Amino acid sequence: MTDSELERYIKLYRANVIGAALCYVKNTSDAEDIAQDVFFRLYTYTGTFESDEHTKAWLLRCTINLSKSLLRSHWYKFSLPLEAAGEKAHFDIAESDGLLQVMSRITKRNRIALYMYYYEGYSTSEIAEMTGTNVDTVSARLSRGRKQLKSLLIKERRRSDDELQRFF
Amino acid sequence: MMNYKDFFENALCEAFTKAPFSDDEQMFNIVKERTSNMEKKKLRSKKPAVIAASIAAAAALTVSAGAALNWDINALFGDMFGKKSAEQNIMPYIDTDSPQNAQFVAVENTYQNIGFDYSRYGKELDMSYDGEGYILNLKGVMGEGRVIYLIYDIVFDDENDTLPKEGFTEWEPTCILDTTDNLGRSLEDSLIRKVGNTYTYCSHMTASDDLYGKTLTVDFKGIRRIVPATSVKLDYDYTDIDRYEADFKAEIPIDFESNAPSRNIVLNEPITVYEQQVNGKLKPVDSVLYDMTITPFTCTYSFCTNGKVFGKAECYFTDPITFTFGNGTELIQMDNMTRTDANTDTQTGFLEFDQPVEPDDIVSVTIDGKTIPLK
Known part of the structure; x- marks a missing residue:
């Protein structure tokens, strides 16, 4: 995938990916991490997409899989996101x-x-x-x-x- | 009337306003940077451990067919009906008032089919996987038409702590069943027996089409102990600890003969069904029950409503459906929902019996208080 294609897909679908991730995780830093992972996978993906809709469906499916994996991971329950350490404001949606x-x-x-x-x-x-x-x-x-x-x-x-x- | 799209749009607007997400350019730069560091990332990932486990799995997997086995298929499957998955068991502990937990209300069934011969519908298996800290034994597979049940047990090593922690806990294998032609599936793992360190489970799959002649793939991912979430910061439903990882795949041909008797009855009887409204309320709707097809494990039924064409994902409830048998006993089935996925004038319901039945023994069915004799 070219840089310009990646840039375009981020512009088009970043909000959708973060939205889907927020349906699984409870804080925005995890949703951000998942979104980064998803676009990283898209960038390194070697297959082809038939249309923008196809790309979007692939991105959302990838988001769901990565979110589930994160929730299942043992370390997830016992680790604090970097933002919580004070480097960046950490926003917990359950406490909003x-x-x-x-x-x-x-x-x-x-x-x-x-x-x-x-x-x-x-x-x-x-x-x-x-x-x-x-x-x-x-x-x-x-x-x-x-x-x-x-x-x-x-x-x-x-x-x-x-x-x-x-x-x- | 509530607009769900607007709800999510506004909720997400709040998230983007309040939260420090990267903007498009930052996201692009992060992805680019990660790509250049990809090799380093690979070294830090857990993948080598999984690969090692996979090699161990291949070495440890043993399969034999047609051998004389030490277990009895009737004893294996006899205990499994009416059991709940670990997740279902844990739900009432989280939110007992939630409407979604209404299905957990116990019903008093007087029907029992103790002498049912499960061996007519399945076969024994002899496959095992020697995992780290446990041994997995696949013991039997059974089914008919669209449903398949797989029995296996997990024997934890003696040094493992399998005792319940404080509060409710339950072990749950993370096992995925699929068929080689990727039919739609629904899967539940239920604990059916526990003796010492041996946990016996049943994985259950419902497919959208007949499973005979297909190959069932079992993808065993690991075991976890699930507990109710103690903090909203974690997972709202449940969380898991002590996960044992594995990478074990087995292929099981569904090649046993289909002996399941099927009874089809044309009814054309007026009934009342309940339409699920957007506001969550149920609205009674006059309908005509066309027919029913009853097999030992399932019942499929269809109805129409004054020529109405049902839209996508329209849901109707027909709770409860009571099946009355010749000896006067009753089997009450809860949580019966029908749906359509395309525009059609027929709603189709599919339910799995809480325990196997002899289709010819059913003399009547009662839906929403109306009893319809089955001739």
């Missing part, structure tokens, strides 16, 4: 407020299903393929995710956050 916190409280599997379906616009069969599960499971996760999000928003509504009020 507003919509971001609500998003972080949706069960992880449901969250990625909702994100891929509603935000990225993939079908249940495409999500099933990307996440290594089947269509019934994805449909169930969408259904449960909607219920969960609704219930979380109702709870958060009491905090009279203007941003949250917009969804009612």
Whole structure:
């Protein structure tokens, strides 16, 4: 892949990759690390892509796989990100407020299903393929995710956050 | 009405506003720098250990076919129905109020099929893998049509601490089942028996098409002990510790004969199903139950709703479905959801019985309080 192609894909899909990573991890520094890994893999990938959509699907699938690997890794649970040491502001989305916190409280599997379906616009069969599960499971996760999000928003509504009020 | 796309867009806007992400140019420079340091990165990675494990796996794997074995397929599979995966077991400990845990509500089934002959639907296996700190034995495979069950046990070395830690813990193998033609799959690992340091598991796969004649690939990745997450900073569902890594693959031909009896009944009976709404509520919908196909392990059923064309990912619930047998006993199946993935006027449901049945013994089925005799 050429430098200009990499530059273009970062410009096009950096936000999508970080968004998908944020569905798995709980802090922005891990999402950033995953995004760097994903684009590094893209840069060193020797295959070809049929279209931008194909590239995007590849990037999101790679993001999901790397996020799962990170969560499974033994050291992940016991290591602090570099940012936490004070070099750079570390931002934990679970400790934030507003919509971001609500998003972080949706069960992880449901969250990625909702994100891929509603935000990225993939079908249940495409999500099933990307996440290594089947269509019934994805449909169930969408259904449960909607219920969960609704219930979380109702709870958060009491905090009279203007941003949250917009969804009612 | 809530707009989910807007929700995620706004949540991500918050993240990008509040968090110090690299911008496009920084990201580009980081990737370029990493590429130039790629060789160093490779040296620091854990891959050599995995390769070593892989070589050890190849050396340790033993396979024999048709040999006289010490285990009995009926005893192996007899205990496995009704067991939950480690993840399912742990969910109620995290959030007992969550609607997604409604499925864990126990139902009182009076039906039992103690004398079921599992050997008609599978075969014994004799494969083992000598991992670091444990031995994995593949013992039997069984199934029919779209479902496959694989039984294996993990024998931990005596010096390993397999006792539960404080709070709830459970071992879970990370094992992936797939078929060579990459059919859709759904997998669960359930602990079905524990004797001393020997943990017996069943991995269960549901495919989107018939599995006979295919080759089942078992990709055994390792074992982990999962515990509920204790901090929202970690994983919200559960976290894992003490992961044993492995790189073991085995190929199992699904070549045993399909003896499963299949009973197809045309019904054309009016029923009420429940549509899943965007706001999470269930809306009753009048429908017509077309037919049912019952096998020892599964039931497939289809219905339509006044000529309505169902959209993508529309979900309907038909909970509970109760199967009544000739001797008066009942098998109650919960968490039955149907869905469509393309525009069609028929919804299809597929459920796996909590325990195997004799299809011809079922005399009626009850859906949402309405009993339909099966003739």
